[in-house]
Amino acid sequence: MPAICKRVLFEAGGxxxxxxxxxxxxxxxxxxxxVRPLVKKNTEAEREFPFEWVFAGTKDHIEVTNETDGVTQKQVFDFWLDTNVYLGISNTHRGxxxxxxxxxxxxxxLEQGTVFPFGKDGEGVxxxxxxxxxxxxxxxxxxxxxxxxQGRSVTFKVDNNEYFGLVVVVGKWVQGFLAKKNGGSKRDLNFVRLVESAFAGKYTTLERYGVDADKFPCEFDTVKKGDHVTANGVQWEVIEAHL
Amino acid sequence: MPAICKRVLFEAGGxxxxxxxxxxxxxxxxxxxxVRPLVKKNTEAEREFPFEWVFAGTKDHIEVTNETDGVTQKQVFDFWLDTNVYLGISNTHRGxxxxxxxxxxxxxxLEQGTVFPFGKDGEGVxxxxxxxxxxxxxxxxxxxxxxxxQGRSVTFKVDNNEYFGLVVVVGKWVQGFLAKKNGGSKRDLNFVRLVESAFAGKYTTLERYGVDADKFPCEFDTVKKGDHVTANGVQWEVIEAHL
Structure with a gap:
């Protein structure tokens, strides 16, 4: 079931x-x-990297268990990309x-969990x-x-020597990341958020970050699962295409 | 500034x-x-009165103070209608x-406050x-x-021997209550929520409760401040009409 949610609240450490x-x-x-872009950029660091966080993964990077009560679900994330990990930011969760x-x-x-920013044996938050x-x-x-x-659900993946990345298209909404394998700095990260206008076929760019942001696929309706599409030199595989 | 907000979270007592x-x-x-209707009615009591709460007041029933930080505001509510008070429900706040x-x-x-369901000297929640x-x-x-x-802001009020009530029209959204003065039971309360369709002039009823729910005004675009309109025997005064 393709779905998109907007976060309305984040609570941690009180x-x-x-x-x-x-x-x-x-x-x-x-x-x-x-994809978690800041609405306001209040500091130089926020202007340089205007995201609280970005994470992503394929279905192999998450375990979902529905509880029998029909109300709750467990999700265990094992992120493929976690920008905190990618950037080596200290005092953030690993694993x-x-x-x-x-x-x-x-x-x-309501999502509830505990992270361990000071290591597995450290205090949980x-x-x-x-x-x-x-x-x-x-x-x-x-x-x-x-x-x-209901509706369109298309996923593109790249995983080669140079790059890894994922683009998830759900209905009219496109979100993606592309990261350098041998990177680890902000300039090795790229993100995109697009929305297709009410009159189909035209996309509005809501977020676009990174020097390789022109390497995301931009045609979503003519692909089949297993296709390969190349965007400015980066070859993406279509790993899912429900049109 | 006319405005409408949807609540996404209510937290009390943990x-x-x-x-x-x-x-x-x-x-x-x-x-x-x-107006706070329950989405699901799980008990007989909830089916009989499918509202968590309704409150309302004119500008004389609230004090608003903007703090100098530009971010926070104080609001002191002194409700004209508070359904808990009207229905005499015990262990609910007064004043x-x-x-x-x-x-x-x-x-x-984020709205934060404290209520005193066990009286002024009781424990706050x-x-x-x-x-x-x-x-x-x-x-x-x-x-x-x-x-x-921007847009339409119209308010109707009734305050006579038999009834008190208020209808607030903000943009396309209409919400109102009408209550018997000498009542105090659920059958003396009436509520309405309407929304005007994208093609102007046609209203969809989203909530309608009470035996007197046909006594709400239903024409909002042709009124002037000071007008009186009668709806099935109840005369409402237009106390505000920004069209």
Whole structure:
């Protein structure tokens, strides 16, 4: 089930806030990406890298278990890309993240988990994130009362000697990352967020970061699973194409 | 500034959830109503009265103070209608409610306050509510990144021997209550929530409760401040009309 959610709250270590316009995309096959750009850039560091965080993975980078209560779900993330890890930022979590998801009657989803920024044996920090499902087939942020959607679900992957990357297209929303394998700095990271306009075929760029941001695929409706498409020298594989 | 917000979270006494589709309307002149219908009715009592709460007041029933930081605001509510008070529900707050509002960079608003369900000298219960601004001029719940809107702001009031009531029209959204003066039971309460369709002039009823729900005004575009309109025997005064 392809889906897209907007985060409305992030709470950790007693602080509650939402500084980003975070959208998380999950494809029909379970590939995922969460792009978390800051709304306001208040410092030089924030202007240089205007993201709280980006993470992504294929269905092989997550385990999902539905509980029998029909309300909660466990998700264990084992990110393929975690920008904190990629950038070697100290005092951030390494390894799998165990989360519990509760669907409220209003349709909002509460995610709860614990991260270990000071290592496995260090003190854990509980966090909460609250997610509002939005209609993936609209070009605006239209609130939806259920995490449910029909429609396009296409995923592109690159994993070669030079790059790794993932682009997840859910309904009208496109989010992707492309990172240098032998990198590890901000200038080796690239992100994109596009939305197709109500009148199909035209895309608006909402986020675009990185010197290789021209290497993302830009044609999503004519591909089949197994296809290879090349964008300015980077060859992507279509690992999923529900059109 | 007319505005409408959807609540996404209610936290009190350590419980965090959102069971309602709550919309709060504030008119240009500061009249307000918050209608909080339950999404699912799980018990007989919830089916009989499918609201968590409804409150409302004119600008004389609230004090708003903007803090100098440009981020926070104090609001002291002195409700004209508070359904808990009207229905005489025990262990619910009486009197003014002091709240603090913080606007996050994402545009969401965190409301924090304390209520005293066991009386003024009893133990206080801290609560948090999180609000997502929506576009008042759309007939769907379209997320807006700021609490800011232009457009229609019309308020109707009735206050006679038999009834008191308020209808606040903000953009395309209409919310109102009508209550019997000498009542005090659920059958003396009436609520309405309407939204005007994208093609102007046609209204969809989203909530309609009570035996007198046919006594709400239903024409909003041809009125002037000071007008009186009668709806099935109840005469309403137009106390505000920004068209």
């Amino acid at each position: 602080n509650v806030n939402e500084r980003t316009l975070t959208l998380s995309s999950v494809s029909n096959d379970g590939h995922y990406i969460s 799998k993240v165990h989360t519990k998801w509760t669907t409220w009657e209003s349709g909002l989803l 509980d966090f909460k994130e609250l997610w509002q499902p939005i209609d993936a087939n609209r070009d605006e942020l239209v609130i939806q009362d259920k995490l449910e959607s | 419980n965090v959830n959102e069971r309602t589709l709550t919309l709060s309307s504030v008119s240009n002149d500061g009249h307000y109503i918050s 003014k409610v002091h709240t603090k509002w913080t606007t996050w960079e994402s545009g969401l608003l 801290d609560f948090k509510e999180l609000w997502q601004p929506i576009d008042a001029n759309r007939d769907e719940l379209v997320i807006q990144d700021k609490l800011e809107s």
